[in-house]
Structure formats: structure tokens, C-alpha cells
Amino acid sequence: MTEPPRPPGAGDPGAQPPEATPPSAPYGSPPADEPPTAPLSGPPAGGGYPPPGGYPPPGGQPPPGGYPPPGGYPPPGGQPPPGVGYPTGGAYGPPPGYANNDEKTWALIAHFGGPVGVVVGAGLLGWVAPLIALMTRGQQSPTVRAHAVAALNFQITWAIVGVLSWVLTLITCGILFFIPMLVWIVPLIFGIIAGVKANEGVLYRYPMSYSFTK
Numbered sequence: 001m002t003e004p005p006r007p008p009g010a011g012d013p014g015a016q017p018p019e020a021t022p023p024s025a026p027y028g029s030p031p032a033d034e035p036p037t038a039p040l041s042g043p044p045a046g047g048g049y050p051p052p053g054g055y056p057p058p059g060g061q062p063p064p065g066g067y068p069p070p071g072g073y074p075p076p077g078g079q080p081p082p083g084v085g086y087p088t089g090g091a092y093g094p095p096p097g098y099a100n101n102d103e104k105t106w107a108l109i110a111h112f113g114g115p116v117g118v119v120v121g122a123g124l125l126g127w128v129a130p131l132i133a134l135m136t137r138g139q140q141s142p143t144v145r146a147h148a149v150a151a152l153n154f155q156i157t158w159a160i161v162g163v164l165s166w167v168l169t170l171i172t173c174g175i176l177f178f179i180p181m182l183v184w185i186v187p188l189i190f191g192i193i194a195g196v197k198a199n200e201g202v203l204y205r206y207p208m209s210y211s212f213t214k
Contacts, residue, residue, distance in 0.1 A: 097201020098143060104198075106137040107147035111195035111204070114155045115188045123162035123184040126155035126191065134213075146203055149213050151194060154206035158187040 098104045113129020121128075130152035138145035165180040186208070194204035 095201060097203075099141070102137070103141050103143050104201075106133045106141070106144045107198045108195055109133050110144070110148040110151040111191055111198050114151050114191035115195075117155070118158075118184055118187050118191070123165075123180060123187070124159050126187045127152055127159055130155055147198055150203065150206055150209075151191070153212050154190065154194075154209040155187055156212050157208065157210045158183065161186075 094100050095104045098107070110130040110133035113133070114126040117125035117128045130148045133144060134148035134152060138148050162180060162183045165176075165183045168179055169175075169177050190206055194206060197204040
């Protein structure tokens with residue numbers, strides 16, 4: 001007769017029963033033979049661990065727009081240290097050498113207006129702008145008066161020299177026509193130099209100038 005089939009390992013003393021296969025772990029969990037990792041410390045943030053620049057100071061609220069604000073977080077109390085930051089009150093103070101911006105404007109008109117008058121008036125009208133500055137603002141501001149008087153005396157001096165150069169050109173029948181051109185250059189150059197110095201708050205002392213007005 002035929003012997004019925006035996007189950008695996010039956011009747012064989014040296015055979016071992018098959019090992020049971022452990023159930024598969026859920027998707028996304030670490031394998032069973034790996035030790036669990038410690039969770040990250042600290043509260044989670046919207047941009048991951050950690051947020052750029054670190055967390056805000058204890059008790060503070062993150063500013064709008066992300067972490068951290070430009071330049072870092074402000075010091076405790078919200079006040080910058082002395083001497084740091086922009087001037088308070090929305091004002092930057094008067095310009096150097098002047099009580100206010102109006103004084104500086106009129107001083108620049110007195111100096112830069114001279115070269116403009118020289119170009120427009122063929123070397124004879126450089127005194128107009130300093131005279132306007134002196135009559136308009138020179139009575140209220142000693143600073144504007146000092147700038148206007150210096151520019152006025154210089155431009156009057158060279159306006160007289162310009163008239164003499166034109167007379168000399170006519171006497172020589174145009175042979176010395178280049179003399180007036182050379183005379184124009186002097187008040188033009190020194191007027192620009194004085195205007196640059198006035199912009200820096202410095203009263204420029206014109207050379208080759210006679211004091212007609214004090």
C-alpha cells in the first residue's frame with residue numbers, strides 16, 4: 001500500500017520546523033531591527049527645523065515677513081543704543097555751517113549765481129545773484145550776508161575788469177579780442193570753487209577781490 005504524504009519535517013528527527021515570518025511593518029515606520037531615534041527638541045515652525053536665523057527671543061513675537069528681521073532682533077526694550085540709528089523726530093538737523101537749509105540755499109545762490117551771470121552777461125553780470133541774495137536774506141542772516149558780500153565784492157571787481165577789457169579790445173580794433181575771454185574765466189572758476197566750499201559749510205575767501213561792500 002502507498003504511504004500518505006507527511007508534513008514537512010515530520011518523521012525526520014534532524015529537520016527543523018519552518019520559521020514564522022513576522023508581519024510587515026506599516027508604511028513609513030522604521031524597520032523593527034533599527035532602534036528608534038529621539039524626536040527633535042523644540043516647537044516646530046512653519047518653515048521646518050530650525051527656522052532661518054533661529055527662534056525669536058523668549059517672550060517675543062516673530063515679526064511679519066519671516067525670521068529674522070533685517071539687521072537682527074532689536075535689543076531688549078526696543079530702544080537702540082545711544083549714537084546708533086537714525087535721528088529722531090524725522091529730521092536730520094541743520095546742514096554744517098548753517099542754522100537751517102534756507103541759509104545754505106541762499107549762500108549757494110550767491111556763489112553759483114556769479115558764474116551764471118558771467119556766462120549770460122558776457123562777464124558783466126556776475127554781481128546780480130550775490131546782490132539779490134544780500135538784499136533778500138542778508139538782513140536776517142549774518143551767515144548769508146557774509147557769503148553774499150564775499151561773492152558780491154569779487155564779482156563787482158571782475159565786472160569792472162571785464163568792462164576795461166572790452167574797452168581795450170575796442171581801442172585795439174579787436175586785436176586783443178582774447179582779453180575779455182580770459183577775464184571771464186577768472187570769476188567763472190572761482191565762483192564755482194566758492195560754491196563748492198559753501199556747500200560744505202565753509203566761507204570761501206576770494207582772491208583778487210576789492211571790498212566794495214562790508
